Amino acid sequence: MSAPEEWEELIVDGRGLPPPEPMEHVVAALDRLQPGQRLRFLIHRQPYPLYDLLSRHHYRYETTPLAEGGFAILISPP
Numbered sequence: 001m002s003a004p005e006e007w008e009e010l011i012v013d014g015r016g017l018p019p020p021e022p023m024e025h026v027v028a029a030l031d032r033l034q035p036g037q038r039l040r041f042l043i044h045r046q047p048y049p050l051y052d053l054l055s056r057h058h059y060r061y062e063t064t065p066l067a068e069g070g071f072a073i074l075i076s077p078p
Contacts, residue, residue: 013042039075
């Protein structure tokens with residue numbers, strides 16, 4: 001699918017949740033993504049296991065540090 005001009009962005013906030021809850025929430029949200037949607041995942045630490053999963057399934061992602069601490073990971077479908 002080519003990138004739409006305007007993405008609908010879904011937000012999953014995993015900050016402060018104990019493992020494995022953040023991963024469970026983001027994986028469930030990825031399963032629900034529809035065409036034209038992408039996911040913004042907020043987390044208090046780098047989710048290295050998630051990066052491996054995203055790479056294996058050909059998702060595109062970009063990680064940005066947040067000023068208040070933690071990270072925002074913008075995930076787009078393959």
